[in-house]
Amino acid sequence: MxxxxxxxxxxxxxxxxxxxxxxxxxxxxxxxxxxxxxxxxxxxxxxxxxxxxxxxxxxxxxxxxxxxxxxxxxxxxxxxxxxxxxxxxxxxxxxxxxxxxxxxxxxxxxxxxxxxxxxxxxxxxxxxxxxxxxxxxxxxxxxxxxxxxxxxxxxxxxxxxxxxxxxxxxxxxxxxxxxxxxxxxxxxxxxxPLSAEEIEHALIASHQFDPAEARLAARLANGSLGEALKAQDHQLVETRNQALQIMDAAFSNQAIEFLTYIEKMGKTRNRNLIIQLLDVLQLWYRDLMMMKEFDDADRVANLDQLDRIHRESDRLSMNAVMASIQIIETIKADIRQNVNVQLALTVLLLRLRKARLLS
Ligand SMILES: [Zn+2]
Missing domain, CATH: 3.40.50.300 (P-loop containing nucleotide triphosphate hydrolases)
Structure with missing residues (x-):
């Protein structure tokens, strides 16, 4: 050093x-x-x-x-x-x-x-x-x-x-x-604060992060390498995939599958993990917003999901994307205020679904 x-x-x-x-x-x-x-x-x-x-x-x-x-x-x-x-x-x-x-x-x-x-x-x-x-x-x-x-x-x-x-x-x-x-x-x-690019590079070069994981962690870290390093064991890509599965279940009327996910999540005692799931989900919608606004893959955090980002950004209106980001923000605040996790996540998905249908 x-x-x-x-x-x-x-x-x-x-x-x-x-x-x-x-x-x-x-x-x-x-x-x-x-x-x-x-x-x-x-x-x-x-x-x-x-x-x-x-x-x-x-x-x-x-x-x-x-x-x-x-x-x-x-x-x-x-x-x-x-x-x-x-x-x-x-x-x-x-x-x-x-x-x-x-x-x-x-x-x-x-x-x-x-x-x-x-x-x-x-x-x-x-x-x-x-x-x-x-x-x-x-x-x-x-x-x-x-x-x-x-x-x-x-x-x-x-x-x-x-x-x-x-x-x-x-x-x-x-x-x-x-x-x-x-x-x-x-x-x-x-x-x-460090730039997302600086953090991403450091995570890959010095901390053995896999590139997709580094990209997500760097963009969730608010300019702090220390914050990004805390995500080391949290498997952000895995969390992101889980968030996408829950959304798929909720949006395609697979009610039982959706309820099973939510019930499982509701049992989690670690609220920080739920907040992280919501952070990842918010980053997903932020990607949709970037894609709609700039149509530039370099600005996307979920680079390994580029096809899906393209598809969804075409499907959703800018208003729906912005509303979704705000909905997640509100639910995050609720969860920090100790509301019931299962209930909060159900409300979240219903609101996201509504925002989507209005597109
Ligand atoms: Zn020396």
Whole structure:
């Protein structure tokens, strides 16, 4: 891995590369932008580039230093992150191991968590010492908006007078949650959502996605590679095929088949899976809209179903397609509000069918 392995983020890369080349790094960087677009990955690459034994302004990823940083075994490069109150040392090690195996994986815990003043004090004590072996000691602080107010105030003192041998790299997906005084003492570098093409390419090149799966995942990911990677085990093509089968049954009056599907779905306890099914279905109608508007296969996500997209986009009016997208949106909101899944899906299919008949 090196700077060139960072997906997208041309502007952020240019800023950092120029700073490295001219040896004019800010004492502290704040990488901000949505989750899953490469902030944490870039922070690690920067720490490597600052200390690599063979390259001046990039990381070789081969030397002992780069390898130690990548596996979180370097004594001078530390990852600091907020934790839930019940986070154990074993949880922490498990996360570091996962991240070492896949550095594109962003830190995420589905629980309230905070970065405490104790953690900041320990960091301050340690940061005062000279590095053991690195040129620059690096502290990468993840999701710094989770700092408690006392922790942030304590950390502010370090940012005001940073030790000269130390580089701070902070990341946040919620810059508004940070104290202004912290933001103003860092050089802020913005990370932007990735394009569907950038994500699709990365999924195929570095994450062993099959092309049809990558195309769907990239277009459902809202600009976040991290989000697309979550779909890895979800078999989106399979989900899409299932959605098409349910529609076929509903639209062609195969009532028993249709009810069997809906009943099966209704038993699913995982609402996220149902939402994903609806996302996939919405993407299907979005494809029909694209095909009607532009007649251009490049804009279609379900490229492996091009014949069917052509057929349906010819059959349905633009109004029917737009109405269908809106119907799915409403049902998604209902499902998030905990309505009965079986009922919601039945209503969905009846409304989609009605929209179709009006075409
Ligand atoms: Zn190296």
């Amino acid at each position: 090196a700077f060139s392995d960072i997906v997208g983020q041309t502007k952020a890369k240019a800023i950092l590369h120029a700073a490295l080349t001219h040896d004019r790094l800010a004492h502290a960087y704040l990488f901000f932008g949505p989750a899953g677009v490469g902030k944490e990955f870039t922070a690690l690459e920067l720490a490597k580039a600052l200390n690599c034994q063979t390259q001046e302004d990039d990381a070789c990823d081969q030397c002992v230093t780069c390898r130690k940083i990548r596996t979180f075994n370097h004594p001078d490069v530390k990852l600091v992150f907020p934790t839930p109150s019940d986070f154990s040392v074993a949880d922490m090690n498990a996360f570091l191991q996962e991240k070492a195996a896949d550095p594109t994986l962003d830190y995420h815990v589905d629980k309230p968590m905070s970065l405490s003043i104790d953690t900041v004090r320990a960091l301050q004590k340690e940061a005062a010492y000279k590095p053991y072996e690195a040129r620059k000691k690096c502290y990468i602080l993840l999701e710094v908006d989770r700092m408690t107010v006392p922790a942030a105030n304590a950390f502010l003192k370090t940012l005001e007078e940073p030790p000269s041998h130390t580089q701070f790299i902070l990341t946040t997906s919620n810059i508004r949650g940070l104290l202004d005084t912290i933001v103003s003492r860092c050089q802020a570098v913005q990370f932007t």
